[in-house]
Amino acid sequence: MNVICFGDSNTYGYDPRSWLGGRYDADIRWVDILAANTGWAVQNWGLNGREIPEAVPVFPADTDLLILMLGTNDLLQGRSPDQAAGKLKAFLSGLKLAPNQVLLIAPPPLALGEWVPDQPLIARSRAFAQHCQALAGQLGTLFADAGEWNISLTHDGVHFTAQGHRAFAAGLLGALK
Numbered sequence: 173m174n175v176i177c178f179g180d181s182n183t184y185g186y187d188p189r190s191w192l193g194g195r196y197d198a199d200i201r202w203v204d205i206l207a208a209n210t211g212w213a214v215q216n217w218g219l220n221g222r223e224i225p226e227a228v229p230v231f232p233a234d235t236d237l238l239i240l241m242l243g244t245n246d247l248l249q250g251r252s253p254d255q256a257a258g259k260l261k262a263f264l265s266g267l268k269l270a271p272n273q274v275l276l277i278a279p280p281p282l283a284l285g286e287w288v289p290d291q292p293l294i295a296r297s298r299a300f301a302q303h304c305q306a307l308a309g310q311l312g313t314l315f316a317d318a319g320e321w322n323i324s325l326t327h328d329g330v331h332f333t334a335q336g337h338r339a340f341a342a343g344l345l346g347a348l349k
Contacts, residue, residue, distance in 0.1 A: 173212040174234050177203045179241040181331060182279070182340075183218025188331040193220055200334045205341035210348075221245055224259040228266040238269055239344075241277040241318065243300050244330060248287060253296050257303035264311055271312035277344070278304035280318040285329025316347040 177183050185201035187194045198204040207214035217229075223245045231238060242263075246256040260276075267274060278301035282288045301319050308315035321343030324336040332340060 173210070173236045174232065175206070175212050175214045175237045175239060176217050176231055176235055177206070177214060177239045177241075178217045178229075179239075180218060180222040180245055181220040182244075183216065183241060184220055185216070185218065185337070186220050186331055188326045188328055196334060196337060200337050202332070202337045202341040202344065205338065206344060209341070209345055223249065224256065224263050226259075226262075228263060228268075231267075231269070235269065235273065237273055237275060238267070239275045239277065240264075241279055243304070244279045244282070244297070247282070247293065247296050247300060248330070253299040253303050256300055257307055260304070261307055261311075264307065264313065272314065274313040275348075276304055276308045276313045276315050278302075278315075278317045278319060280321065280323040280325070280340075283325045283329040285325065285327050288329030316344065318343060 183203060185195040185203065187196045203214055203216040222242065224242045243256045243260060246259060281301065282294050282297040288294060301317055305315055305317065318340060321339050323339050324333045325331060326333050
């Protein structure tokens, strides 16, 4: 099975302990754990700072599953959950994949930290997850909520710890069964 994981820094595997965009080792990143536990050909299309794109990239024709987790950076840039969900709907509507080839994952809720100064932003991240679930239902895509997977975040309130990556991978593997 050919899988593309498309997302932001948590998909990329950003290690917030580094100052220059470093990554966790492959045995820690959720994308690589997914590949190791399934035997699938998994491509990591994560990018630090990625917001929901206006244009849909061209995914390879042999893509069997697109795992998509985006929206956190949109919220951090001041977009409301409704605005971020609108961007996400436009993005998903532009995909050339069948709905059952897309797994939309609602990002885990933010936590207080260096990048998350207040409770309203945390509440917006929880509301965005609800929008993601409704959008997946409307479009017929597969859905999972990472907020249900007990993801631990670093001191910045946004990025996964090493244990967070492992918990995310375990939750995802359970959702894919």
